[in-house]
Amino acid sequence: MDLTLKIWRQKNSSSKGKFETYKVNDVSPDSSFFEMLDTLNQQIIEKGNDPVAFDHDCREGICGTCSLYINGRPHGPKRGITTCQLHMRSFKNGDTIVVEPWRAKPFPLVKDLIVDRSALDLIIQAGGYVSVNTGGIPDANAIPIPKMNADLAMDAASCIGCGACVASCANASAMLFVGAKVSQLALLPQGKIEAANRVQKMVAEMDRLGFGNCSNTYACEAECPKEIKVTNIARMNRQFMKAKVCAEKHEAASFGG
Amino acid sequence: MGLFGLFLAMFLLVHLTINLLLLCNDGGELFTAASSFMGTNIAIKIFEYVLFGGFFIHIIIGVIITLKNWASRPVGYLVANKSHTSFFSKYMFYTGAIIFIFLILHFMHFFFIKIGWVQVPAGLEKHDFYKMAIALFTNKLYSLVYIAFFIFLGFHLNHAIQSGFQTLGLNHNKYNCTIKRVSLIYSLLVAGGFSLVPIYFMFFF
Known part of the structure; x- marks a missing residue:
């Protein structure tokens, strides 16, 4: 396959970026998208230039490190996969592929295609955990959990925090991410105890960081590599409103011990 | 916004x-009775202010949220988003x-x-x-513009009803x-129902 690539190049966060056009020839349809980018980088390095910087780690769709907005879709044209699981057979010989970084105010650009997604970590730090005291391990059967809740919590927990939901959303909203992180705990008995406090803190942090608001276009669900459902957003909204109306006021409500 | 939207x-x-009631061939008797009830009943008059408040809050929140959303992506994409989303x-x-x-x-x-x-x-x-109403609807240009506006209201409502439920967290896999079906039917009912009146006055009056 012979391809033309239009890639966003930007030296650092303060410099001005622009699209550069590259040609890559003899690409195997069975190679992965990243192998194709590795080939391109090899060509660039051999010419003595700076290779294209992009995020990647596990290259098997489990770590959530890779990103890339490819031809108008986060993680490329296939449903339910990350960029590292994308293969060149998804494109045609002679195609022009436009590769852009995730674009959102809370994701400042670091270099080329790499953005800083630590805003998502800050939301987790605001309350996306369960305060567990140390002690003896309780019997597994001592806390009955309905199978459906266990399954829904597991589905929500499959979020790898890649940020594709933010990248695809017309409003750069992180509500699918936060909805999943709220749901994975709120659906289980251990997480219910701090549920009201958690949802308020995580939503407040999301707003503070400058993410947009959900207008229910559901692009996030369409692009999530783990196919997380927008019902998690509805659950978060429900819990948030319930917490705002019913939860008692805490003096310096805090987690942990 | 969702709550006020559903109210509207x-x-x-x-x-x-x-x-x-304009479609009743009674010289406007029923319509006049209904509109004078709406214009004179004290409860309805109080409710009129609630309604204006609803419009005002829905529009203001909508504008504020949209501006905030636009600010959340200061640098846009070269290729417009191609994700599979609902059109409206x-x-x-x-x-x-347009409805405003x-x-x-x-x-x-x-x-x-x-x-006054x-x-x-x-x-x-x-x-x-x-x-x-008759003076307006017998004007064909006004009637066509009226119908066009209600088609846009139909587009708005088609997404709005289900979106309002989702925003309020009223979500259940049984319902x-x-x-979604009620959203579609309601938008067709409102757009079609309101458009019936100018169609009647254009062709059958």
Whole structure:
């Protein structure tokens, strides 16, 4: 396959970026998208230039490190996969592929295609955990959990925090991410105890960081590599409103011990 | 915004019912009775302020949220998003803006006349909404513009109802499909129902 690539190049966060056009020839349809980018980088390095910087780690769709907005879709044209699981057979010989970084105010650009997604970590730090005291391990059967809740919590927990939901959303909203992180705990008995406090803190942090608001276009669900459902957003909204109306006021409500 | 939106959607049903009375071939007797009840009943008069409040809050929150959303992506993409989303959901702000223009036009033709902000058209009385409606709907250009606006209201409502439920967290796997169907039926009912009146006056009056 012979391809033309239009890639966003930007030296650092303060410099001005622009699209550069590259040609890559003899690409195997069975190679992965990243192998194709590795080939391109090899060509660039051999010419003595700076290779294209992009995020990647596990290259098997489990770590959530890779990103890339490819031809108008986060993680490329296939449903339910990350960029590292994308293969060149998804494109045609002679195609022009436009590769852009995730674009959102809370994701400042670091270099080329790499953005800083630590805003998502800050939301987790605001309350996306369960305060567990140390002690003896309780019997597994001592806390009955309905199978459906266990399954829904597991589905929500499959979020790898890649940020594709933010990248695809017309409003750069992180509500699918936060909805999943709220749901994975709120659906289980251990997480219910701090549920009201958690949802308020995580939503407040999301707003503070400058993410947009959900207008229910559901692009996030369409692009999530783990196919997380927008019902998690509805659950978060429900819990948030319930917490705002019913939860008692805490003096310096805090987690942990 | 969702809560006020759903409230306004409910009001449309009341308005539609009264409008459909124009189709009764009784010289406007029923329509005049209904509109004078709406104009004189104290409870309805109080509710009028609640309704204006609903419109105001829905529009203001909508504009504020949209501006905040636009600010959340200061640098846009070169290739526009190609994700599979519902078509109408992407244009809610714009369909809303079109409906707002109609709302001003509508107020100028009826409500502002009633409260004295706009002069009463020649040959008509201040509270004679039946004759005012006939004068407008027998004008073919106005009727076509009216229908066009209600088509946009239909587009807006098609997404709005289900979106309102989702925003309020009223989501249940037993009822999600029903909510989507109700959204579609309601938008068709409102757009079609309101459009029936100008169609009647254009072709059958």
